[in-house]
Amino acid sequence: MNNQTLHAARSIHPTSALRWLMLAMALSLPVLGQAKVQMLDRIVAVVNDGAIMASELDERINVIALQFQDKGQQLPPPAIMREQVLDRMITERVQLQLAERAGIKVDDASLNQAMSGIARQNGMTLEDFAAAMREDGYDWNQFREQIREDMIISRLQQRSVASRIRITDREVDRFLGSEMGKQMFEEDFRLGHILIRVPGGASPEDVQAAQSKAQDVENRLAGGEDFQQVAVSVSDGPKALEGGDLGWRPAAQWPSLFSEAALSLQKGEISAPIRSGAGFHILKMIDRRGGAEKVVTQYQVRHVLIKTDALTNSEQAHAQAQRLHDQIASGQSEFAPVAAEHSDDPGSARNGGELGWVNRGEMVPEFEDMMLNTPTGELSPVFETQYGWHFLRVDDIRDTDMSDEFRRMQATQALQKRRFEEELETWIQEKRGESYVDIRL
Template structure:
């Protein structure tokens, strides 16, 4: 019996050693970011999601190592910002997250359950998607607090902009731009700058020679939209950073710019399309709202509970909208008027308010939603179309200057945060 047990133990030990020799690690660290880590499994999941988007759009995929480096760089920057947001106490609760997800579902003409089922059917993990949207909302709030709050546009700046030839021309067109960035690190040597400039010049020559812009951006760009083919979407000309706007103003559809130098590096633009030139008609909204905000005496949960109670009372007819606003709204200016804000022009309100305003049918009560000012619900009483007035032009000029300044300041701020963070990339290390 003793001999048999010994034989069994020896066999078990040998099997164990053999299995250990063949065993492969299930996961490993690919980057250390301050006091946190990014795991290979996290990177693989994000790469898989982006690869699925490439397949769905029928776009050729870049080499795996290029995609991994691009995605990991994006994840590092996200992680740095999420760590900053956590230290600053910036949170997005489930109610605000669900509100945002319902908005995304409405944009796709779906209810939230339908949207969830569609994503699951396409192979996405719903819980991971929810957390990714939550993280994006947290990062947006951090950026607004850290960057937008420092930007001040004076009346004099608006006046000078509107009087300038550039300002007059910019309001005549919208641009759809593609973008490639050849990054130049902070404190770069002259040789590094020359090397980056040479690469940018070579890319411009390839693109003007017929190379596909989107494929080149995916493979070569260091910009944040590289994996989207460098597509920056549509904006009014005045809202682009001045470096881009000044170069694009005379470009025609299909044109490729010369390399444009900024603190971030060398930028290459493609004019994907442009439109405009005629007088613009603006839809205005006659809106009223109720606001409940948290303060030293009212917690966030209590504020949300109170706004939901008022919403239910107005929806059931127990209270009129005006009565709810006059009795309880924390917006003193509109509360005295039964919640009336008058005619609102797009661009006057914060994005969350404007989105809800434009999505709510006339005469219906909106859902409860959150902005940086607190918890709201609103009603759109009427809409009207109006020609662009001087007041609207002033507003658009201010918005354009704010957007320009924000984009410029954001890139500088992101570079600073990335440079100050401790980052140890282990992507290409043997496990």
């Protein structure tokens, strides 16, 4: 999970199961004339003190090509494809380097939990999923490492961006009373997106050139050109290679710049270019639907948290959490007294680690992912979030009618998501601008 959390509570965002299956397929493709390819391998980009090799770029292009093939979409011209894919890889590499310097890692237990979730999406256990891939000749280790990198990037983004976002009760009240807040529970949007980027410190001439390009794109779309194909060929947005499809989201969870423009768009309509600090955006209303769910699923969760501090480093905290986990798993100790005595979350520790009924979106992504993927009554593996090392147990699951409290939580989550995405795009551009990038394509 580029984008994307750990705002108030969840997901890792491993993308769709299909993506990972196609990725696994691409990673397993045989390379003809392998010895010759190795001899001719060369650097296509230098990113700070690292490099991206031509073989890595070709491998990623194979993955994207398979995704296009599966969707029945036409591939963009090879030169544009290489530029788009390399640009994405550079952005990923910058973030992975930042994560390494910050000591952000994903241990095997957390990775296995994510892999189990992907396997379940395909109706298999993790062991069956791995065995099926190996039987077909797929490289399981490379598949795992790609997912690990996505999780690392997600943690970096959450630590660097989401942890700084604070939403006040007054903001929530004002939002719920606004027209957008009222529509939040009435309608979802699925938007297409094209970005014509304007780099930081651009001259007036550069801005004018970008605006002219955006206007030309709008004219092409108005003339009947396919939005997805145009997005693939010209967009600088994070979903360019997916045809600019940003997926479904409640109206209020879009960045305010998008939601305000999208409110008046009907299905199939395209907006005029919209200016932001990142450049010029063009939106397409792919679809819209009404009605938020009236019933939500809640999870009764308890956990133990071991924090790091001046006297306890990450390895020591991890070891202590694992020791306590094993005591409970083996039956030597009960969860509640262990949490009461050892957990560093004072609010839940006094209640034996009990967090009460938790909704989706209330916890940071690593925690929520564990919560969603841990069978009821079983202990999760030990895992790390921005707060320290945890393990948890889901005691019960229930469906409940949407309440005022839930509406406030949804509003808070929407505001956090909106602000996170606005800040994330700026942060990524800043970090990339601070990096040494030498493209040798």
